Amino acid sequence: MVEESSGNLWFAAAFVVFCLLLSAFFSASETAFTAASRSRMLVLEKGGDRRAKLVNRLLEMRERFIGTVLIGNNIVNIGVSAFATSVLVAIFGDGGAIYATIIMSILVIVFAEVLPKTLAISSPETVSLVLSRPMSWAVALLGPLAIAVERIARVMLRPFGIRIGENTPILSASEEIRGQVALLHKEGGVAKTDRDMLGGLLDLEDLSVSEVMVHRTKMRTINADLSSEEIVREVLSSPYTRMPLWRESQENIVGVLHAKDLLRALDAVGGDASKLKVEAIALESWFVPDTTSLRDQLKAFLAKKTHFALVVDEYGEVMGLITLEDILEEIVGDIKDEHDLSVQGVRPQPNGSVNVDGSVPIRDLNRAMDWNLPDEEATTIAGLVIHEAQAIPDTGQIFTFHGFRFQVLRKSRNRIMAVRITPLSLVRPRAE
Structure with missing residues (x-):
């Protein structure tokens, strides 16, 4: 009887470990596949990597993939928790349910959620390639159930006006690329000049x-x-x-x-x-x-x-x-040769302000100073000041908008010839 009881405990332990491994597999797959770079996978697929082809195929059926992960993870976690509860209740009586809740919560959170997701997010491409084949088997096995659950979810969400798959993306492809480049620049992966060049290339369609x-x-x-x-x-x-x-x-x-x-x-x-x-x-x-x-x-x-x-x-x-x-x-950016005029129209000052000719394009100033002044309503700095002031200002007038202070330095008839622009972060507040 002792040997039989010991054997049952070993079986129960092995079953719990197996279920935790399955849960870790689903958790790591969800994180790795959703965080993996689509462009990197596309390059690998074109290079002949069959695993990358599987990853791309799974990501194309994103709803079915997510449904499979959620179904698999929940079945495994609920099953192992129920099994552990029944085993511990048989050993410790009614108190076994409490022990099972505490023990399984710790095991699932640490070994089935935190550890695999941490590993997957640290190297999503590598992990997704390793798990591509077993994940494709899981999708094939649980696919019919995932489709059924997906249809049920669609029916239940329809009364609320939510139609899955019918909403267009908020960001266009060019905006997605621009956002990725800006993020990589912020993290130090892309130089400012490269970011500006890519941004300029994407802007060709929007500029006239x-x-x-x-x-x-x-x-x-x-x-x-x-x-x-x-x-x-x-x-x-x-x-x-x-x-x-x-x-x-x-x-x-x-x-x-x-x-x-x-x-x-x-x-x-x-x-x-x-x-x-x-x-x-x-x-x-x-x-x-x-x-x-x-x-x-x-x-x-x-x-x-x-x-x-x-x-x-x-x-x-x-x-x-x-x-x-x-x-x-x-x-x-600016292409200069030996015959070009040397006047740039942008003259940074020692105090952090910038003297700018009114005819300088806003885009050129943004690129030179790494600013983000809007250029939708005006093309030049003079045009921006006039648009925001809703009038043709006089020499010496000061305006504040878009996080900067604009002071008109020179004016000729109805044309603004020069403006001093100072970031508000450098403007000292006046003493009361």
Whole structure:
């Protein structure tokens, strides 16, 4: 009898350990599979890893996978608790139920929940690959029951207006990528320059050419009615290789003159500029709507094999010009060469404030200073101040919004020329 009782105890202990291992398996699987990187698994699958293929297949049937984990975990935990209770009640009487509750709570929490989930979250990809095959067996075994439970849950939630699987994701794919990159940057895994480049690439679809173009007030153009000698001098003194030609009015663009074409033509006539017919050398103007997205304009540049276009509004009026370089700068930041002007328009001060030209784009300032000023309603800093103030402010006026203090330094007629921007964290409160 003693040997039989001892054998029963060993069987009970072995059964409890087995159930705890099963519970740990389900807990670790739930944590590892949900925390594993989908992009990493996709790369492994394309590399021929069959285990990664199983992981991706299980994640595609997420509801069935979660249902299997929950059903398996609950069956195992309830079963082992009931078994342990019956064994301890047989040994200790009514007090065995209390002992069973205490002992099984400790065992389940420590060995079936905390330890496996801690291990899984520390290396989710590795753990999910190891558990991929047994988890696929579990889903195949408990799948029908999971489907039944899922349907019951759908029916019970329907009166509350909740329809599983019919809600669209809150975040778009680009927002998900942007959030991941921002998180990795915060944790030190992605450099600021790389984060800005990825963010700029994702922004191409949301930005229009009117937001990054060179405004017509800053366009460098040439009067086509000037003499050939004067036009040659204008081109040679310009830092740009492409110059719009206009006649009668600067709004009337009649062509685009390329410096290389001009020099080739000049060489062909033996250097005698008076023999040149400039308009015959000029390229045909290419006009694009101001609402064109940067992504579409980039594709158009590549398809047309040109780098320069004029931007017009809905009435056909020239608003500015856009170049391939302008679009690339939205991705990689400012591209400077030996002919570019050195003025940046952003001048940090020793006290932490920044003096900014009114024409500086908000996006450029955010990238340079790692700020997050909104650019939905305005493109430039001057436009942001006017939008927030709901008026054209005077020199010396101070405004506070978006966590910064804006002081107008210079103004010319109705244009804000310079602004001093100071983070509120650096502004000392006035003494009462």
